[in-house]
Amino acid sequence: MAVSLVPKISSFLYWVAFLTLVLNVLSSVAVKHDNFKTCAQSGFCKRNRAFADAVSASSPPYLYQISQGTATFTNGQFRATVSKAIADGATVQLPLNITFLQSGLARVELDEERRRTGDIELRHGSKARKERYNESPAWALVGGLDVDASAKLAEESRNGVTIIDFGEGHRSTAVIRHTPFSIDFQRNGDTQVKFNNRGFLNVEHWRQKIEKEDVPEGGAEKPSEKPGAEDESTWWEESFGGNTDTKPKGPESIALDISFPGYENVFGIPEHTGPLSLRQTRGVNQDDFTDPYRLYNSDVFEYELNSPMTLYGAIPFMQAHRKDSSVGILWLNAAETWIDITKKKRSGPKLDTDTHWISESGVMDVFVFLGPNPHDLTKALADLTGNTQLPQQFSVGYHQCRWNYMSDEEVKEVDAKFDKHGIPYDVIWLDLEYTDDRKYFTWDMDKFQNPMAMHAQLDVTHRKVVTLIDPHIKNTANYPVVDELKKRDLTIKNKDGNTYEGWCWPGSSHWIDCFNPIARAWWETLFKPDFWKYSTYNTFIWNDMNEPSVFNGPETTMPKDNLHHGNWEHRDVHNINGMTFVNATYHALLNRQPRKPHRPFILTRSFYAGSQRLGAMWTGDNLAEWGHLEASLPMILSLNIAGFPNSGADVGGFFGTPDSELLTRWMQAGAFYPFFRAHAHIDTRRREPYVAGPPYTGIMTQAIRLRYQLLPAWYTAFHEASMDNSPILRPQYYVHPGDEAGFGMDDQFYVGSTGLLVKPVTRAGATSVDVYFADDEVYYDYFEYTMYSKKGFKTVDAPLNKIPIFARGGHIIPRKDRPRRSTHLMQYDPITLMVVLDKAGNAEGSLYLDDGETFDYESGAQVFARFIFSKDSSSLTSQDMATTGSMTKSYRQEMSKVRVEKVIVVGAPSRWANKKHVTAEQGSKTIEADMQFHPASGNKAAWAIVRDPGVSIAKDWKINFL
Ligand SMILES: *[C@@H]1O[C@H](CO)[C@@H](O)[C@H](O)[C@H]1NC(C)=O
Numbered sequence: 023m024a025v026s027l028v029p030k031i032s033s034f035l036y037w038v039a040f041l042t043l044v045l046n047v048l049s050s051v052a053v054k055h056d057n058f059k060t061c062a063q064s065g066f067c068k069r070n071r072a073f074a075d076a077v078s079a080s081s082p083p084y085l086y087q088i089s090q091g092t093a094t095f096t097n098g099q100f101r102a103t104v105s106k107a108i109a110d111g112a113t114v115q116l117p118l119n120i121t122f123l124q125s126g127l128a129r130v131e132l133d134e135e136r137r138r139t140g141d142i143e144l145r146h147g148s149k150a151r152k153e154r155y156n157e158s159p160a161w162a163l164v165g166g167l168d169v170d171a172s173a174k175l176a177e178e179s180r181n182g183v184t185i186i187d188f189g190e191g192h193r194s195t196a197v198i199r200h201t202p203f204s205i206d207f208q209r210n211g212d213t214q215v216k217f218n219n220r221g222f223l224n225v226e227h228w229r230q231k232i233e234k235e236d237v238p239e240g241g242a243e244k245p246s247e248k249p250g251a252e253d254e255s256t257w258w259e260e261s262f263g264g265n266t267d268t269k270p271k272g273p274e275s276i277a278l279d280i281s282f283p284g285y286e287n288v289f290g291i292p293e294h295t296g297p298l299s300l301r302q303t304r305g306v307n308q309d310d311f312t313d314p315y316r317l318y319n320s321d322v323f324e325y326e327l328n329s330p331m332t333l334y335g336a337i338p339f340m341q342a343h344r345k346d347s348s349v350g351i352l353w354l355n356a357a358e359t360w361i362d363i364t365k366k367k368r369s370g371p372k373l374d375t376d377t378h379w380i381s382e383s384g385v386m387d388v389f390v391f392l393g394p395n396p397h398d399l400t401k402a403l404a405d406l407t408g409n410t411q412l413p414q415q416f417s418v419g420y421h422q423c424r425w426n427y428m429s430d431e432e433v434k435e436v437d438a439k440f441d442k443h444g445i446p447y448d449v450i451w452l453d454l455e456y457t458d459d460r461k462y463f464t465w466d467m468d469k470f471q472n473p474m475a476m477h478a479q480l481d482v483t484h485r486k487v488v489t490l491i492d493p494h495i496k497n498t499a500n501y502p503v504v505d506e507l508k509k510r511d512l513t514i515k516n517k518d519g520n521t522y523e524g525w526c527w528p529g530s531s532h533w534i535d536c537f538n539p540i541a542r543a544w545w546e547t548l549f550k551p552d553f554w555k556y557s558t559y560n561t562f563i564w565n566d567m568n569e570p571s572v573f574n575g576p577e578t579t580m581p582k583d584n585l586h587h588g589n590w591e592h593r594d595v596h597n598i599n600g601m602t603f604v605n606a607t608y609h610a611l612l613n614r615q616p617r618k619p620h621r622p623f624i625l626t627r628s629f630y631a632g633s634q635r636l637g638a639m640w641t642g643d644n645l646a647e648w649g650h651l652e653a654s655l656p657m658i659l660s661l662n663i664a665g666f667p668n669s670g671a672d673v674g675g676f677f678g679t680p681d682s683e684l685l686t687r688w689m690q691a692g693a694f695y696p697f698f699r700a701h702a703h704i705d706t707r708r709r710e711p712y713v714a715g716p717p718y719t720g721i722m723t724q725a726i727r728l729r730y731q732l733l734p735a736w737y738t739a740f741h742e743a744s745m746d747n748s749p750i751l752r753p754q755y756y757v758h759p760g761d762e763a764g765f766g767m768d769d770q771f772y773v774g775s776t777g778l779l780v781k782p783v784t785r786a787g788a789t790s791v792d793v794y795f796a797d798d799e800v801y802y803d804y805f806e807y808t809m810y811s812k813k814g815f816k817t818v819d820a821p822l823n824k825i826p827i828f829a830r831g832g833h834i835i836p837r838k839d840r841p842r843r844s845t846h847l848m849q850y851d852p853i854t855l856m857v858v859l860d861k862a863g864n865a866e867g868s869l870y871l872d873d874g875e876t877f878d879y880e881s882g883a884q885v886f887a888r889f890i891f892s893k894d895s896s897s898l899t900s901q902d903m904a905t906t907g908s909m910t911k912s913y914r915q916e917m918s919k920v921r922v923e924k925v926i927v928v929g930a931p932s933r934w935a936n937k938k939h940v941t942a943e944q945g946s947k948t949i950e951a952d953m954q955f956h957p958a959s960g961n962k963a964a965w966a967i968v969r970d971p972g973v974s975i976a977k978d979w980k981i982n983f984l
């Protein structure tokens with residue numbers, strides 16, 4: 023059957039496709055493709071692609087229209103019934119809501135009346151819920167749903183077309199066409215986003231299975247005789263890799279085409295490898311993918327680069343960007359989802375990007391963002407899904423992990439070696455093997471004979487331990503955790519409603535169902551030190567394998583017909599499942615010290631929109647190869663713009679052994695991951711940074727120390743992310759939304775609002791990199807103050823000991839310049855301000871500080887200073903921006919001893935050449951401080967340094983340079 027399609031493709035393209043296929047097979051010896059479905063192997067994906075092709079080929083009569091007389095518009099909400107025409111003149115009723123929100127977003131919800139009212143029959147006596155799953159918002163969203171009652175029906179509305187103006191100044195418009203049903207979203211009269219413009223809307227309605235004659239042994243089910251009939255082969259049952267999905271609700275997919283006219287770049291929908299600017303998935307160019315991007319959280323062993331294959335987590339948020347305009351989509355669905363992307367030239371000079379969203383089940387629930395700035399999208403997404411957790415400060419330092427540190431003695435030894443080599447670190451990690459026989463909440467007491475002594479040694483430098491706790495619970499005798507789990511009936515169930523059993527690290531296991539509030543409450547009790555022996559309040563948690571990974575399950579995860587709390591099928595909630603487990607752990611850590619809660623720290627592998635509220639993520643089991651180092655940057659950038667800034671990749675690569683050059687370059691890049699952790703597989707050679715020897719150990723030490731030097735800047739960036747979920751790493755397009763040359767760029771990035779531009783070296787043997795400067799502002803080499811002030815590419819030296827970092831003019835970067843062993847030991851260290859002047863001679867920046875541990879900052883225990891260097895007044899001022907509260911005064915008192923130690927002005931004006939002093943004022947105090955001026959030489963900028971201006975960071979101050 024597939025063969026009959028081939029002649030339609032020209033023979034040249036056929037060969038291109040064939041060769042691409044062969045090359046793909048050759049280059050992907052690692053990942054086991056057979057373990058994971060392609061679109062063609064995923065029934066609903068295949069059906070929807072075929073439907074889209076049929077619609078495109080023959081423009082058949084439209085199936086969906088708004089039923090006459092059903093449309094109403096009141097209080098910011100348009101409601102109607104969409105009717106779907108099916109065989110013999112019958113129709114299916116689909117209730118529709120289009121809600122306009124105060125944040126300027128529009129929300130489109132489409133459900134199916136019969137399933138909604140439970141008027142269907144399930145097969146196989148299933149206990150599953152009959153409705154389409156509609157609880158994703160309860161897990162993913164925290165707000166942003168206030169309705170914009172000022173949205174109004176436009177006068178141009180006419181019969182069959184409803185036009186609604188909404189958003190700030192009524193600049194946005196929704197044009198709702200009734201027959202056929204479609205919606206255009208406009209801003210200032212220009213169409214930005216189109217729904218169902220191509221007619222791919224498809225709601226697979228409930229229907230009764232018509233039993234066919236039995237298929238004879240060995241024979242195949244006869245294909246339907248009717249020409250153009252739907253492919254029913256995967257409606258009622260689907261097998262893959264020896265597992266059968268019983269599909270008690272029949273076919274129930276939901277799909278829609280969404281187009282972005284004039285937008286050539288789309289970003290987002292992590293987690294995938296491949297470029298930040300998403301590729302076409304159905305094109306014929308060599309670079310195009312042949313499968314859609316897939317979102318189905320999975321434990322993909324030895325994942326491959328440059329692929330639309332699914333990975334461990336999913337955020338169904340896509341951003342489209344063109345010159346000076348960003349718009350976006352949040353497709354709030356937790357089931358398996360595929361997204362096709364194609365680009366087409368229609369009217370206008372630019373390509374349109376067309377997307378096709380296909381989910382296996384659930385209601386349709388889509389948010390439309392009309393921008394126009396990338397940051398507007400960030401803020402609106404944050405209103406919905408929340409902000410980044412303000413992390414404990416220790417977690418912004420360097421993390422040392424390996425599978426496994428095998429004993430308490432080994433932990434103590436590694437700890438001592440870091441100190442011996444003068445390498446700072448904050449956290450040492452214990453993977454799987456610390457447990458007794460892979461039973462979580464126990465210790466292997468042969469290997470860890472005295473965990474308390476281990477904790478005590480780490481406490482000396484305020485370092486922490488992170489231990490692995492996964493959602494699979496070993497099914498074994500004499501293990502109170504599994505006994506209680508079963509006794510209290512808190513497990514995920516199989517399709518028959520009995521406790522599901524599968525295989526993971528411990529062998530036979532059961533899974534806690536964190537959709538169940540009682541399960542979450544019980545989970546909390548396990549984290550109390552009186553239950554979990556030898557854990558301390560400085561023990562933090564790594565939630566791995568929470569996709570969930572099931573070694574013997576379909577696609578290494580759970581059967582879709584498993585049942586969760588409330589009898590929702592696993593199919594409906596799969597992509598949210600991992601987040602519910604992290605949420606349970608988050609509250610467990612929060613509540614283990616009820617009198618003085620400390621901020622939890624949790625690392626997760628699986629995630630969904632909203633997971634940023636709960637901790638950090640990493641990109642899973644990468645390889646010790648240069649390509650994986652390079653690929654980590656677009657992956658982390660994609661996460662940052664899609665709402666999960668606190669992300670990182672395993673430094674050094676998990677599988678395999680990096681040579682010293684790769685490890686060194688990776689450490690330099692990792693020092694600029696928001697989450698900075700080295701990790702290694704149990705079968706790899708030891709590679710703590712002190713192992714490699716000279717010159718590598720010294721260079722890695724410098725990279726880690728640079729991370730600690732910039733800790734105040736990092737922590738300030740995390741604070742910003744905790745206020746509006748701003749990306750911590752920002753791609754070119756985000757910072758320069760009008761510079762088209764940078765839109766596809768994903769190998770360099772900015773750190774928060776600091777103006778620091780980083781271009782990590784990701785190629786073996788490289789001694790230089792080509793850096794792109796997006797404008798004519800002046801950029802200074804961070805270390806040497808060499809100036810770059812021309813827009814365009816510039817080749818810059820990057821020998822092994824050099825990280826290419828540039829400070830963009832106009833910024834003030836806070837630092838702490840004294841090397842210490844851990845972040846906590848830097849708490850009261852003095853501040854250095856690096857003032858980097860722009861062409862006009864001005865600069866701005868900020869600094870956020872708090873205790874780094876507790877929630878006291880919510881009661882005003884914080885320092886938040888805004889620094890402004892003004893050319894006009896030749897002065898640097900510090901202004902308080904903190905949120906004040908009952909603890910402000912005492913915290914300020916404590917922090918008054920933290921002083922500004924140095925002010926370095928890069929690009930200092932030559933009129934300062936003979937200046938020897940500046941005056942600093944704080945309160946009633948005036949101090950004369952020394953200043954030293956270093957004239958420009960060659961390409962190097964002039965700079966000046968003020969020492970000890972005698973001002974404290976805790977109150978406003980001013981330094982006069984006049
Ligand atoms: C539409 O919104 C109303 C609340 O205004 C809600 O009760 C109803 O369930 C929503 N319908 C759909 C299809 O989401």
Ligand SMILES: *[C@@H]1O[C@H](CO)[C@@H](O)[C@H](O)[C@H]1NC(C)=O
Pocket residue numbers: 160161162539542543602605606609
């Ligand atoms: C997370 O868990 C807590 C504690 O059980 C619960 O109160 C809360 O509703 C859950 N929220 C989300 C969004 O997961």
